[in-house]
Amino acid sequence: MNFELDEIFIEEDSRASALARRVIEALSPRVPIRFVADARAATLADRNAADPFGKGKRRMVIMRRRGAFLMGCPAASARYACCGYLVLALASNCPMDCSYCFLQDYLADNPGFQVYSNYADAFAELGRLAAGSPERQFRVGTGEFADSLAFDSITGVAREFVEFFAAHRNLTLELKTKTDEIDGLLSIEPRGATMVSWTVSPERVYRTSERRTAPPSARLRAARCVLEAGYRVAFHLDPIIAYPGAEDDYPRLAEEILDTVAPEKISFVSMGSLRMTPALRTAARRRFPDDPMLLGEDILCPDGRYRAFTPLRLRLYRQIADRFSRAGAPVQTYLCMEPASVHRRIFAAEAPTPADARERLCCAG
Template sequence: MENFRPEELIVEHGSESSRIYANLRRTLPQVPVKFVDDIGSDANTHFAHRDPFGAAKKKLYLTRYKGDFFKKCPGSDGQVCCNYFVINFASNCPMDCSYCYLQEYLLDNASLKVFSNVDDLIDEADRTLQKHRGVFFRIGTGEITDSLALEPYTGMVRELIPYFAEQLNVLLELKTKSDCVDSILDLDPKGRVVVAWSMNPQPVIDLDERGTASFDDRLVAARRCQDAGYRLGFHFDPMIEYRGWEADYQTMLEQIFATIDWHRLSWLSLGVLRETPRLKRMMRERFPHSRLLTGEQVLCPDGKMRYFQPLRVEMYRKMVAWIRRAAPTVKIYLCMESRDVWQQVFGFAPACEKELGNQMAPVD
């Protein structure tokens, strides 16, 4: 993927003694640094720009996070939830996908931030995990950022893996569209860490995933992680329907299964393009030539627009058939879909979130 080079690093006083600050100074020595007492007012300067969200990605803030790091994934109203927990160690992302929901979700708080108090994060996770030893936790770090895109500069994930590798009731998922895995390959994840790639065929990446790693580079990075002992996951999400999508997605799956050992895949997920009407308006402003603006969609009960249900079911069924041909028993789930769609695709729907969450627990 493209190298990240912020215009400025803005550090809130109190964060300069952190390991993350030391890493940033070492890896981005040419970037000017400014110290502030409070990032509050400075973090709003992008609002003066013609493209505020794009401008927010160009400065990097380092600050302490003052809230709770550990949260349940909000999911989507009325859709089957996969009982997922999230830890947010950063906010926003240096890449710029046209469909990214952060454009809406972080609209009022878009500055690109990394949180320096990694020890607080680990302490908080430890209190929760110790208290619920009988519960299996699937924890992701990619809810409001890409898990690995900033890793070459912050070294954040390298700080977290040794702790989570020791927890028997956890899988930590690092979800990414980058190929930034160099700094984690020498660690021992002890079967507790899943590195998961959001995958789309290269024509989709070229048009709608600006600044991300190419399909080939993501796949090479996945193979390197598998060789280093990491579990892998793939998210085919958002799947995009266009003329010729079947051939591109089928070829993509063949390339993936020719490169990685599917027996060591933790899970695959499928989800189609979805966005709120407000996000669609933003996409129209920021990416007026995107192909994603032209397809037909319907408004669903959770307020998100998706392809018409019969088309979604057809897309999922085709993907499941192509996947099953290569990997007959791999775990597949649908992201943010209704029970009705689950039934039509798989012939069953999970009885509850806990059931789906438990299905994702490792069996070895």
């Protein structure tokens, strides 16, 4: 394991779970473990800490999830050209620490690193989804509120989901990560039903802003490995940051991706520019005052988020999209959290409906 924890709380109800047993076996006595009747208090922010969010990340909380595991993407909105993504919440928060991460705002009140011991209950929810609309395809990701693989060498959860999805022909699992923790995946047969996607940034962004993540070159090597093991692969260039030098760095990153994975083997590439609610921008700048990536000029957009000026964003999107369009084979490229008007200007076509986008992204690559 590459990540450090200060302490682990385990809810009494979860003590006998397979997940708790695996964590205890791997981390005790290196990390202090406390058993509590109700772990919800352990997820809350310690307001007396110098960095309540950073402290919360280092406190793992193993507990039952009280609500549903499956939900629509929290970013989905009629304002945007959406991709129809569904989210499976198996954990909440992340041991890495990117200065732009939206979780700094989203989880400000409950930053404890929750991992849900009753994750197997999600199989019933997924089964109902698959059986309810057998003619439709669904892409379901575990990397929205947490990194999909950051602790997988210990929790071993990904394997069970890869096997479940392999048995359901209208479900596609997306494991999204900034790690190179892929060893647990290599001995499983995904049967084309799991894609592993990497969020990738130029080296410069990695160095200034992505603490404890794997270097971009290691992420690309890991993508090549899982591809050879039978997984589909995809990439998220998100957030794209409009810093001086970005117009050289992002096309070069696209080049590096294409040097590593042949275009016909890439399921899709998503692009999204750095976007921050005022609260996120305040939290991020407070935690990382010296990060130059947080200091660019931006404007408040109609959705209440700050973004780089539209001409700058469009130029970066075009350069990247253009590089993928000249790859020698079509690479599906889409925009995240941008309005249909931006989609039209980049791709000279109408944005697909969320349902169409979902079908396309499930079937590509």
